[in-house]
Amino acid sequence: MTSPAVALAFDPSEGTVIRTPPGAGYGFWVGGHKVGFDADSGTFALFYRERTPLEHGRGGRCAVALGTDGIGFTEVWSADKSEFAASSIEVGHCIPTPEGRWRLYVSYERAGTGLWRIDVIEADTPEQLDAQSRRTVLQPTEYGLEFIKDPFVYVDEGGYHLYAAVPARQGPQVIGDRVQAGPLDATVLAASEDGLIFPTIQYVFEAPGDNSWHGRRARLSSLIPWEDGYLATWDGGRTFYDNYEEWCGLALSPDGKKFERIDTGGPWLVSPHGSVRYVYALRVGDRVFFYYEYARVDGSHDLRVSVVNL
Numbered sequence: 001m002t003s004p005a006v007a008l009a010f011d012p013s014e015g016t017v018i019r020t021p022p023g024a025g026y027g028f029w030v031g032g033h034k035v036g037f038d039a040d041s042g043t044f045a046l047f048y049r050e051r052t053p054l055e056h057g058r059g060g061r062c063a064v065a066l067g068t069d070g071i072g073f074t075e076v077w078s079a080d081k082s083e084f085a086a087s088s089i090e091v092g093h094c095i096p097t098p099e100g101r102w103r104l105y106v107s108y109e110r111a112g113t114g115l116w117r118i119d120v121i122e123a124d125t126p127e128q129l130d131a132q133s134r135r136t137v138l139q140p141t142e143y144g145l146e147f148i149k150d151p152f153v154y155v156d157e158g159g160y161h162l163y164a165a166v167p168a169r170q171g172p173q174v175i176g177d178r179v180q181a182g183p184l185d186a187t188v189l190a191a192s193e194d195g196l197i198f199p200t201i202q203y204v205f206e207a208p209g210d211n212s213w214h215g216r217r218a219r220l221s222s223l224i225p226w227e228d229g230y231l232a233t234w235d236g237g238r239t240f241y242d243n244y245e246e247w248c249g250l251a252l253s254p255d256g257k258k259f260e261r262i263d264t265g266g267p268w269l270v271s272p273h274g275s276v277r278y279v280y281a282l283r284v285g286d287r288v289f290f291y292y293e294y295a296r297v298d299g300s301h302d303l304r305v306s307v308v309n310l
Contacts, residue, residue, distance in 0.1 A: 004231050005250055005264045008308050012269050012276045012294055015304035016071055019048055021296075022061075027053030027244075029301035031293030032062075034093035034152050034222075035070075035282050036102075044070045044282075045126055046291070047092040047104065048303055057081075058088035064104065064126045070282070070289045071305055076127045083131040084119075087111040091150040091278070094126055098155060102126050103195065105137070105162065107149035115140055116147035118164060120196065138164060138190060143201055148188075152222060152280070153195070160195035161256065163187055163204075165219045170209050183207035184240065187220040189257060205234065205251070205259050213238055213266055214249055220259075221248070224283040229254040233279040233290075236267070245275040245295065271295040286310045 021028040032049040049062040061080045065073035081089050084106075092106035104121045118138040123129045140148045143166075150165040168183035187205035190198040207218040214236025221233045230253045235246035247267030251259040262268075269276040274295030282289045288308045293301040 003262065004226060004252070005262055005268055007310070008231075008250075008281075008288060008290075010290065010306045010308055012271060012292060012304065012306065015290075015292070015294065015306040017302050017304050018046070018071065018073060018291075019303040021300040021302055022050045022052060024298050024300055025053075026299030027051070027056070028299075029293060030303045031278050031301055032059065032089075032091045032150075033278060033291055033293075033303060034091065034280050035289070035291055036093060036095035037282060037284060038096040040096075042068055043096075044068065044073070044289075045094040045096075045102070046073045047094045047106070049089050049092070051088075059086075059090055059108070060088075062089045062092060062106065064094050064129065066126060070284065070307065077129045079129075079131045081108065081111075084108050084134070085111050090116070091152075093152045094129075095153055095155065097122075097195070102129070103153075104129055105151045105153050106134075107151055107164070109147075114146075116149040118148060118151050118162075135196070137192075137196055138162070138198055138201075140166070148201075150219060152220075154223065155195070159191060159193040162190045162192070162195075162198065163220050163223070164190065164201075166201070168207060168209075168216075168218075169203065170206070173209070180209070181216065183209045183216045183218065184237075184243070186218050187234075202257065204257050205232075207236070211238065213247060214261075217242060217246060219246070220251075221277075221279050222281045223253070223256060224281045224288065226252070230256055231281070232259060233281050234259075235277050235279075242275075246277040248276050248279040248292070273297050274299070275301075277301075
């Protein structure tokens with residue numbers, strides 16, 4: 001049986017650039033994206049955020065853009081961090097609801113607190129989203145956490161399934177007179193009947209805590225149906241610096257709760273100039289759309305899409 005790493009292989013440098021960063025050089029990025037798909041109308045909804053270097057404001061603006069072919073998108077809504085009372089905006093996911101409306105789950109750092117949380121905004125159409133109508137659905141302190149961010153959401157007959165990045169459970173290990181650096185993040189699954197109340201979170205994907213290329217980071221980025229289970233894309237890293245330049249890996253899961261990494265001998269995707277990260281896979285029929293942040297020669301990141309036919 002062909003490995004998913006082979007069946008889905010593509011060259012990220014050949015992808016179509018769908019959004020460019022707000023400036024040139026390291027720290028100017030566009031991405032932090034997820035894509036919702038409404039099968040009834042054939043509408044793709046792309047969320048993305050624009051980011052400037054740390055000393056110039058970080059994640060200052062986010063937007064939702066719509067399209068019908070998964071490649072071309074027209075921006076229909078945007079907001080800046082002041083509308084969220086945020087110091088920085090990160091990943092969000094705009095999805096259709098079973099009731100025919102749209103929801104945007106978005107993560108941001110509340111100004112003055114250092115706490116990353118996840119809010120939801122709901123409207124009849126993406127164009128009508130209003131940041132002032134948001135409500136917090138995952139507040140990190142309620143779970144004894146320092147942050148909860150970077151959501152992606154799937155809805156089925158069982159309700160809402162939200163995956164998010166949180167601090168790692170395992171800390172540094174003291175071995176004799178040496179201290180082994182501990183993992184930095186992990187992924188949890190929050191389940192809800194209505195997508196508004198999430199009473200529990202469950203750890204589902206954690207870093208090994210070793211010196212491999214993904215030893216200290218374990219952030220799931222997407223999940224698609226694959227054979228009798230699911231295929232996941234995820235971001236891994238080795239150091240704190242890799243918080244900004246992660247690499248992509250693949251994993252298989254029978255149920256969306258237990259994951260086994262696919263060994264590809266290193267990151268599955270890389271750019272010759274740095275990272276390929278936030279790889280979001282969207283399966284539509286026999287096509288898989290891969291949306292990803294791609295490191296450019298000047299150190300900035302653009303947002304690209306590549307399509308693989310199964």
